[in-house]
Amino acid sequence: MYRRTFITRTTKAFALFAGGVTTAHSLVGCGATGLETPGDLPAALAANLGHLADSHYSDLAVAYDTDELYQALLAKEVVSETGEYYPEKVAQLAKGDRHTVYNGFYHTDTELELYSLAYLLNFS
C-alpha cells in the first residue's frame, strides 16, 4: 500500500477554528452504551462496509468497541438499524466534524469511526 511507504508523522493535536483536531484516541467515549443484545449488529452492515475495511486502520480500530462504534454512527445517521450506510452523511458532517491526524493525514472523526467499524466487522 502506498501509505505504508511514508513515514508516519506525529499525531500531535492541532486546534482548528471549527473545532478541534485531536489525536486518534478520543473519538468514541468509553462506557457501556451498547445494544440491548451484545453483538446484535445488522447482518448486512458488514457486507455493506466491506469495501471500506482496510488494515491501514487496524491500529485505531482495535482500541474500540464494535457496539459503541455502531451506536455512535447510528446516532449520527451514518448507518441504519437495517445495515445500510450513508456516505453522503459523512460528507455532510465533514465541515463541522473534528479533524484528526492519523498516520500523517487528516481525517474527519466520523471517517475514522466508520473505517474502524468496517475493519472490526470484516477482519476481527
Add this chain to the structure above:
Amino acid sequence: MITELPSLGTYDYIIVGSGPAGISAALRLHENLPDATIAIVESGVMEENETIQDLSALTGSADMGAAHFAWHTRRILGGTSSIWGGWCAALEERAFNAGEWPIEYSDIAPFYPAAAEIVNAPELVHTNIQTEIAETPDLIYKPFYLTRQLRIQDKYGSWLEENQKIEVIIGQTCTKIDEVDGTVTGIVTKESTGTAADEHTLKASHYIIACGGVINARILQLSGIIPNDSLGQNLMEHPHIYAATDIYLDVAKITPYMVEDVPVAHALQLSPALCEQEGLLSFSVEFRINDTIEEKLLGRSRELTLCPVTIRSEMQPQQSNAITLSEQLDHLGQPRGHVNFQFNYLDLANRSWEVFCSSLLASGLGRPGTLPPQLDLRGGGHYIGTTRMGSSPENSVVDANCKVHGIDNLFIAGSSIFPAGGAANPTFSIVAFALRLSDHLSNLAA
C-alpha cells in the same frame, strides 16, 4: 539605438533600468508618443559582466542569504528578465478589496492584456485568473501560467537597435538623482566597471526609476530623496515551501477545473472570503496529477492522486525587513545596499495550512498531510514593497500614479511599489503597472 555613451544630453523621458518594468514603460511611451525621445540607462551591458554585477552585492543578513538579493538583481540589458522563470499570474483582488492598495483592482486590470503580449503569456492569464469550485466556497482553483520566458534582448533587441527615438545607454550606472525644490533636474551616471572616471549628467522632463525592488530604494537613498521612513522598509518576498507535504486529491472532482490548453502549474488557493474571515493572506498550494489509486475519502472509495505540494504565499510587510545603505563602498565609491530580512512566516504558514486542510477535507476534494515542524522557506526572487504605493506621503513613497511623493517629475516602476505582495509571481503585474504609468505620463504630455 543601443550605445555606450549618451548621444543627447536632454531627453523627453529617462528610464533607469532595462528590465521588464523599464522596457515596458519605454514601449508604451513610444507607442503613445512616437516623437518623444527616450533614454533607457542600463548599468549592465549586452552580456554578463562580473565586475558590473558586483554592484548589486549587498551587505547584511537575510533568511535566504544576502547573496540571494544580488543574484536576482541582474545588471545586463534586459535586467532580471535574463533569468526569469516565466511564471505568470494576476494579482489577487483580495488585497485591493481589503484596502491595502490606494487604487482599485479595476485600475490595473485593463493593462493585463497588453502585459500578456509583452511577457508572451496566453490570453487565459487575464481571462481565466481563478475559478470557484462548485459546492466548495472555501477554495478556488488558481492556474499559474508557464510562459515562453521573456528575454528582452531576444525579443526587443533588434527593435531597440533600430529605433532612433529610443536610446539604450548600456554600461552606465545611475549614481545620483539631482533634485532641486521638488523637481528632478537630472541624473548622474558613471561607467559601470569603474575604469573611466567620467560622469555624465542626463536631463529629461520626466524620470522613471525601474531598477528592481532593492535598487529602486537604494537610488533614492543615495540621492537623499527620502519622502519618509518607509523608503526601503516593508521589503517582502514570496515564501516558497517546496515539496511541503503530500495530499490526496479526488481526480474526478478537480480535473474539470484544470486548465489544459496551455502549460500551467495548478494550484488550489484559499478563497478571498475565507482569507477575510480568518484574517489570512493569499496562500496557494501547487499540485500535479500523478497516477491514481483507489482510496477512501469521506466514506467512499474514490480514485485519488497522491502528490507532493509546493506552497507559494504572501507574507506580511514588516518595517524591520528593509534596504538601507551600507558602510561598505562599491567600486564606484558608493555605499552598497544593506539588507535585513526575515520571513517570520512560520506561524502564518501553519495557521494557513490548518485552514487549508480543514477546507480541503470538508469539501471532499482531498485529504491533506501534515506539515513538518521545521519549514524550509525559500524566496522567489520577488522583491516587493520598498517604495510602496500609498495615499499618504507620511507612510508611502509613491502615490497612486507611481509618482514619488513631493517630487513632481520622478516616478517608480517595478514591484517595489506594491504595498501587498499577493501570492502571484510579480513580473506580469510589474509590466501592467509600467504600462499604466506610461499612459499616465502620456496623458500629462497631452
